Amino acid sequence: MDKKYYGLLKEKFQNKENVVTEIINLEAIVHLPKGTEHFLSDVHGEFEAFDHVLRNGSGSVKEKLVECFAESDINIDELATLIYYPEEKMQLDLANQEKHVKEQWYAEKIQLLIQAIQFSSRKYTRSKVRKALPKRFSYIIEELLTESQQEPGKAAYFHAIIDKIIQLNQATALITDLCYLIQRFVVDHLHIVGDIYDRGPAPDYIMERLIQHHSVDIQWGNHDIVWMAAMAGSPIAMMNLLRICARYGNLDIIEDRYGINLRPLVEYSQEHYQPNDKFTPKLDEDNDTISEKEKIYLNVVQQATTILQFKLESQLIQRRPEFRMQHRDMLTKINYQTNKIQLNQQVYSLTNFQAPTVSTTNPSQLTSEESRLLERLMASFQSSEKLRRHTDFLLEKGSMYLCYNGNLLLHGCIPLHENGDFKSLRIENQQYSGKELLDFFEEQVRKSYRSPEISDDLATDLLWYLWTGECSSLFGKNAMTTFERYYIDDKATHKEEKNAYYHLRNEEAICQEILQTFDLPITGHIINGHTPVKAKKGESPIKANGRLLVIDGGFAKSYQKQTGLAGYTLLSNSYGLQLVAHQPFASVEEAVMTGTDILSKKRLIERVENRTTVESTNIGRELLEEMQALEVLYKNYEKC
Structure with a gap:
């Protein structure tokens, strides 16, 4: 045992009970469903389209709302647009409205957003949720999340908080924070697979x-x-x-x-x-x-x-x-x-x-x-x-x-090389x-x-x-x-001959060999950007029986005439993989007015039989190593 290492670790935990608490906490975390990963590539300075896709989580936000309010008749498109663009949507909906109409609108939307936050944060620990709360309203939001309005004894308390927020003219700011919090909870981690710069203006x-x-x-x-x-x-x-x-x-x-x-x-x-x-x-x-x-x-x-x-x-x-x-x-x-x-x-x-x-x-x-x-x-x-x-x-x-x-x-x-060997x-x-x-x-x-x-x-x-x-x-x-x-x-002199990889990547065996070279399972996926997918000519972004996915569909406007699309993105959640195709983005104003998500369609690439948990992820492996170290510390606490 490395006494110096465990001595330093002991300084973080002042007694054995604290060590036990942390071991139990980590054990609970690794059995939670894994968070949603969002993959984007080749955004090429097109900020507005990029920002819109981030705000809607490539359609993930709306999917959560559909699940959350399955038994309700609320307008999902309207609520989704509010979550994507809270400032603009509130300005549009509340312009020239009477005070009592605004107050009713605020109360209704705060209640719906709290429900959406409760639903979208279910896979996270209370500690992670608490750390994500915006500072200016952290106490208020935590109280609203904790004290459900469905409990008769707490409903009055719940509504009193909302009424006071509206009375103090803080509803607009709170709703804005709640909307951005939902965006954060729906997508846990973002991958940018290259090319942020050049061509686009921002x-x-x-x-x-x-x-x-x-x-x-x-x-x-x-x-x-x-x-x-x-x-x-x-x-x-x-x-x-x-x-x-x-x-x-x-x-x-x-x-x-x-x-x-x-x-x-x-x-x-x-x-x-x-x-x-x-x-x-x-x-x-x-x-x-x-x-x-x-x-x-x-x-x-x-x-x-x-x-x-x-x-x-x-x-x-x-x-x-x-x-x-x-x-x-x-x-x-x-x-x-x-x-x-x-x-x-x-x-x-x-x-x-x-x-x-x-x-x-x-x-x-x-x-x-x-x-x-x-x-x-x-x-x-x-x-x-x-x-x-x-x-x-x-x-x-x-x-x-x-x-x-x-x-x-x-x-x-x-x-x-053409024979599949590494060059x-x-x-x-x-x-x-x-x-x-x-x-x-x-x-x-x-x-x-x-x-x-x-x-x-x-x-x-x-x-x-x-x-x-x-x-x-x-x-x-x-x-x-x-x-x-x-x-x-x-x-004829303008032609740039592509490396053999770009046609060999259609072969599953080649992709599996590459995955093994990087110590990854052959059931994994290679996720590429770089080459626009010419969807309008029938090219598929899915290669090698699903082992390789190309997610550059053309965010850059200069490519869209060739591709017929404005980008592919990828989602990986505890249920599997989804590929999302996007139509060109017009403007924030149009998105707010029409409630569009600029999605054309989603394709299920892979669905897992058993829901993936944190334990099988990169973060999960780090947590398991941490648990093992803590268990050693617990057994040898007095010796360290």
């Missing part, structure tokens, strides 16, 4: 929402890694994210919300580049707030950051031959006299190609002006307190993959593949982030490799053809 809002969430983990996506890489000191990642923001009309995220000064970049871009149709920003059809002048500077900034990105990529490729990316050193393959490029033994003419700062004798070389620009931009990025807080949170809550409750969560892929990456005379490859990548992400002042070390360069490398588990293609899509008309 990734920072999503990050703030996640920071406030009571229980969340994140599996990094390729777009998230680029933002982390910029904060870790990678200038090429910084150029890439600026290019993407300019492409989708989102530079205001950088300037206005993260407080990063882009004036030097704009001035540099306007001095060296002219507007080019190929770089017209991709804007939502309903986005009419961007002026023609802004479109021009988005255009030239996109061009400037593209060339700077290719210069920096050329430097990286030359210093990292082990990455085997020489075929992607595009600036060195151009004949600058003929304005043509040779790729795969074929010669192509370049169109729209402007590179006024590229030296024909040393294409990767930065000008002194560009070196100063990159230094200023990096200093501004790394000085952003808000961006630092967000990427710190990504590092704290994030990982390359997660083994959770028998499932493997990862954004992209496990690189495979390997050789770095510093060591081969990495499968689980070891992902563990190696994660180690390098954390190492780079700890040294943001270093920009060209192996760890930081590997962050770029994760964005575009052939053996990257986040990319999963043979090449990223950004150059070709900008500058070569022949669309």
Whole structure:
């Protein structure tokens, strides 16, 4: 027995009776039904749709209400909308109402919400419920939950509390807190399977929402890694994210919300580049707030950051031959006299190609002006307190993959050969593949982030490799053809060949082999994001006889024409797994007015014969280990 460990444990429990109490408490917890897990992926800055799905728990809130009020004739849609958007719904329902109508409305809704809280919190201990209560009304809510109005002796007390709340003009605030409490109880834990950033207009809002969430983990996506890489000191990642923001009309995220000064970049871009149709920003059809002048500077900034990105990529490729990316050193393959490029033994003419700062004798070389620009931009990025807080949170809550409750969560892929063998990456005379490859990548992400002042070390360069490398588990293609899509008309050159994983994942045996590699049962599931499911072409998000699930259905509006949907989400509760398909989200105003959940349908993926308890979850295993330690402490209490 480790006396030092048990001596420290004893300090938490002042007597044996306290140890017994905790053992009994933990024993009770592990036999409760497991909480609901909610899986989302590829939200790509679409805050309003993301927030709506969180508020309704992908339909879980309404399901709870249907169960809770099965014997009642209340309007479930109206109550559900109140729970999703309490402030907006109250304003809509109570505008211009007489005082006595408002008071009656308040009393009715408080009683219904208390019932819904009692029902939705049944699977939790009283201690967990108490800790979740909002501070400003914790005592009042606890009393209302404890003293049921159904007991004749307590009904008067119950109603007296509600009447006094209304009399003191606190009903609106209480109802708001009750609604958010129901949202919290309905979904116990949230998984974000990658790609919070890029394309959509509000990734920072999503990050703030996640920071406030009571229980969340994140599996990094390729777009998230680029933002982390910029904060870790990678200038090429910084150029890439600026290019993407300019492409989708989102530079205001950088300037206005993260407080990063882009004036030097704009001035540099306007001095060296002219507007080019190929770089017209991709804007939502309903986005009419961007002026023609802004479109021009988005255009030239996109061009400037593209060339700077290719210069920096050329430097990286030359210093990292082990990455085997020489075929992607595009600036060195151009004949600058003929304005043509040779790729795969074929010669192509370049169109729209402007590179006024590229030296024909040393294409990767930065000008002194560009070196100063990159230094200023990096200093501004790394000085952003808000961006630092967000990427710190990504590092704290994030990982390359997660083994959770028998499932493997990862954004992209496990690189495979065509025969199903794991594809390997050789770095510093060591081969990495499968689980070891992902563990190696994660180690390098954390190492780079700890040294943001270093920009060209192996760890930081590997962050770029994760964005575009052939053996990257986040990319999963043979090449990223950004150059070709900008500058070569022949669309055959634009094709990006996917790793074999993306067709082999349809085979159950392959998925089971991957699960076993991560020490997971073959009855588990691989949960992926990254690749939009083209539902309108008949593609299914369910692969390999249910062993693999793809939950990127297209939150990003730019994908929705291809997919026909606005995202898949996944629910895992004590009864099994459900896949949820979502229709495009219009607005909060419409959701409040119409009571829509933007769900198209739910599909039952798996139903368990016996309801899953906490004991069989990751948390349950930790609690069982804690119980074992406490039992040892109890038997040897006097010796410790």
